[in-house]
Amino acid sequence: MSSNVTPTSTPVKTTGLHVGDAGPGCRKVDPILIADNVRRTFGGLTAVDVEHVEVPRGAITALIGPNGAGKTTLFNLLTGFDKPDSGKWEFDGRSLAHVPAYRVARMGLIRTFQLTKSLALLTVLDNMKLGAKGQIGENLFRSFLPFLWRKQDDEIEAKALEILARFKLDTKKDDYAASLSGGQRKLLEMARALMSDPTLVMLDEPMAGVNPALTQSLLDHVLDLKSKGMTVLFVEHDMHMVRHIADWVIVMAEGKIVAEGDPHLVMQDPAVIDAYLGAHHDADIGTTDTEHVEVLKELIDDEQ
Numbered sequence: 001m002s003s004n005v006t007p008t009s010t011p012v013k014t015t016g017l018h019v020g021d022a023g024p025g026c027r028k029v030d031p032i033l034i035a036d037n038v039r040r041t042f043g044g045l046t047a048v049d050v051e052h053v054e055v056p057r058g059a060i061t062a063l064i065g066p067n068g069a070g071k072t073t074l075f076n077l078l079t080g081f082d083k084p085d086s087g088k089w090e091f092d093g094r095s096l097a098h099v100p101a102y103r104v105a106r107m108g109l110i111r112t113f114q115l116t117k118s119l120a121l122l123t124v125l126d127n128m129k130l131g132a133k134g135q136i137g138e139n140l141f142r143s144f145l146p147f148l149w150r151k152q153d154d155e156i157e158a159k160a161l162e163i164l165a166r167f168k169l170d171t172k173k174d175d176y177a178a179s180l181s182g183g184q185r186k187l188l189e190m191a192r193a194l195m196s197d198p199t200l201v202m203l204d205e206p207m208a209g210v211n212p213a214l215t216q217s218l219l220d221h222v223l224d225l226k227s228k229g230m231t232v233l234f235v236e237h238d239m240h241m242v243r244h245i246a247d248w249v250i251v252m253a254e255g256k257i258v259a260e261g262d263p264h265l266v267m268q269d270p271a272v273i274d275a276y277l278g279a280h281h282d283a284d285i286g287t288t289d290t291e292h293v294e295v296l297k298e299l300i301d302d303e304q
């Protein structure tokens, strides 16, 4: 599972992100996202129960934790794709509770999915165009004034082609998304996210299922988001990648934030090892949770 990829250049880590001691729910110097008492239950199961968490602006934060910890559910809640039982959160100083996903996206918070959501029966270019926000053509009144939206459509297309070129997908622009490999679809999803000029990009397992030939490129793209001034929050199981590119790590287990800190220091926190051990022990007998064992090995390696 470990890709052992290293970015082409050594990433410059952003430090000095938190106030006071690093730990679950610690304050940040300049948080872009602040969540309080966000809870989501499914029947009797508490999937997310986050008392307080802040995501630092302008940095790359990794959200880690064993399968079932609640990472995807927290992403869904924060981006309006799911509704919490209770809780409030704000993005860039604006409350996001009860704001639907499409509006959250327009406010500058974009997420990608663990399982890619590119529309298979649309071309790569059309997938990109769907990512553009505030399209004049969407508005019925303005759609009677084609000169307005045609100009905008040209601009959107030019922007899409420029981003596709950066992601080396420009030669595929007229292909159906269905014809892309899993890794290329992940790239397309990230590329599409950039169409709306987000300020916060949330990536749910961007590397999962990606061919090693493409992981390097994905990793460089994540670093590129930061260098362009965006904030990144990403879920990832590959601890090598987390250590290489994350400025900050937040650890979830059983719905709660159990540790936070600098990537190297947080991985030595016994709470992190406990989180993975706990999840491993709870796994049904017979299901070998190799991913957790792999993460544990990497955590132990880091201590040496």
Ligand SMILES: Nc1ncnc2c1ncn2[C@@H]1O[C@H](COP(=O)(O)OP(=O)(O)O)[C@@H](O)[C@H]1O
Binding pocket: 042, 045, 046, 047, 065, 066, 067, 068, 069, 070, 071, 072, 073, 074
């Ligand atoms: N729609 C759902 N219905 C019922 N249970 C769910 C649903 N979504 C997630 N869960 C449960 O919530 C817990 C957290 O899941 P998830 O957020 O996907 O974890 P992670 O992304 O950390 O692996 C798991 O126990 C999962 O089975």
Ligand SMILES: [Mg+2]
Binding pocket: 071, 072, 073, 114
């Ligand atoms: Mg998940």
